[in-house]
Amino acid sequence: MKQLESSTRRRLLQGLGAGALVAGWAGRSAAQGTAPEVVVVGAGAAGLAAARDLGAAGRRVLMLEARDRIGGRAFTDGSLGAAWDRGCSRLHASAINPWVGYARQNGFELVADRLQRHVYEGARRLGGAETAGYRAVKARLQQELTDAGRRGLDIPAAAALTQVTKADPWYPLAAADVAAWEGTEPANFSTLDRYQFIERGEDLLIPRGYGTLLAHYGRDLEVRLRTPVGRIRWGGRGVAVETPVGVVNARAVVVALPVAVIAAGAIAFEPQLPAEVLAAHHDLPLGLMNKVALRFRRNVFPREEPEFLRLQRRDGRGMSYQTRLPGSQVCVATAAGSLAYELEAAGEAAAIEHALGELVTMLGSDLRRHFERGVATAWSIDPYSRGSYSYCLPGRYGARALLTRPLAGRLVFAGEHTEQGAYGTLHGARLSGERAARQVLGLLAPGSGRSA
Ligand SMILES: Cc1cc2nc3c(=O)[nH]c(=O)nc-3n(C[C@H](O)[C@H](O)[C@H](O)COP(=O)(O)OP(=O)(O)OC[C@H]3O[C@@H](n4cnc5c(N)ncnc54)[C@H](O)[C@@H]3O)c2cc1C
DSSP states (O other): OEEOOSHHHHHHHHHHOGGGHHHHHHHHHHHTTOOOSEEEEOOSHHHHHHHHHHHHTTOOEEEEOSSSSSOTTOOEEOTTSSOEESSOOEEOSTTTOHHHHHHHHTTOOOEEOOOEEEEEETTEEOOTTTTHHHHHHHHHHHHHHHHHHHTTOOSBGGGGSOHHHHHSTTHHHHHHHHHHHHTSOTTTSBHHHHHTSOOOSOOEEOTTOHHHHHHHHTTTSEEEOSOOOOEEEOSSSSEEEEETTEEEEESEEEEOOOHHHHHTTOSEEESOOOHHHHHHHHTSOEEOEEEEEEEESSOOSSOSSOEEEEEOOTTSOOOEEEOOOTTSSEEEEEEEHHHHHHHHHHOHHHHHHHHHHHHHHHHOTHHHHTEEEEEEOOTTSOTTTSSSEEOOOTTOTTHHHHTTSOBTTTEEEOSGGGOGGGTTSHHHHHHHHHHHHHHHHHHHSTTOSOOO
């Protein structure tokens, strides 16, 4: 990545005053014939993919990113001495996931997720026969959701399930698995929307980190970091994109922001977005998953090889643990839905203590002596994400498709939330960016009659 956040930029800020910077850059570039034709707002996977394809097609692109890094919700953290992903970590739908080919072509190791999964009741690890009921209700739950989706029922997932399923003692654990996928409980998301997600191929894990892979993909793209966009004017000829350091004018803009950032009104659109477009953003809230990474001085887990552990709680509100990242003493716990919100509200220290406490319940208090330190994510209070991944409200199926329509021939949305068959994922984000790039190329093509 060419980070234009350079000492030159700081000198310009001091010398010219902040307001002149971006406009100054654009003007200077215009004199050299390189003023941007397209502005891409947000350098997550969607924005990076859009910028990459537009650049490859010969279009001049400028990316504006609020954070001091690219990647958005894909970010690999090395602060505990092992690569762990604060956001996405698994390559879902590997048979159709474009990151699989990219990883292989660029020397990233991928491994099938064949980790053993174990459920604990208190300190007791349950045997396979004891957890047969869990597997059975999970399969039934999935089948009932699929059946309702196939019938086109845009209803809460919880309403698509039979009383037999919901009364099963293992239901809370099975429902928690679904909640982890959507980031919210089955009462809240649309059965039909979930049915449209394309699952093809097993999940793959990437030891160097999914965030590392995305950083590699975006390494040669030009991005203005620490440049939050506050307003997009799209009512005249072309677009004007405003930041604290100036305005960039272009023929078109790709808005590749988390859906909740727009729903929260963090960006002013002038003119306002059409009512149905704004409503669609509210129809696709971001669910929540958070992670707690725990580092120990030695292996405190029953096995040397990594495993998944779950604590069986009657309310289903346990955390899930990947015991060890390869070659390290770092364990990563996840919480989703309402539990994730509660832990986030309690603060990082409390979230770490909760994750540690659950482990102690399963494995005994001795592991505390070997605990070194932890890190917890808080995606919903992060102003540049405001959640983890999108779900669709019941009765609002169609919101994703609506957001794939360009506005006024110059404003195009991208982001995981716009990708019906792959929403909530990193491959969905990339596919959406590629779709946005194709649309912009069409809009800018001579004779399209749509370009500004
Ligand atoms: C905890 C967690 C676990 C996940 N697990 C998986 C998984 O295992 N597999 C999987 O495939 N997916 C997973 N996901 C989902 C996946 O990470 C996202 O779907 C994907 O990264 C979204 O990409 P995006 O480009 O749509 O949005 P983002 O990555 O959020 O990119 C949007 C960009 O816009 C920037 N931005 C925000 N506001 C402004 C502004 N005002 N001006 C300029 N820039 C701004 C942000 O900083 C960000 O860089 C997970 C996500 C989380 C949080």
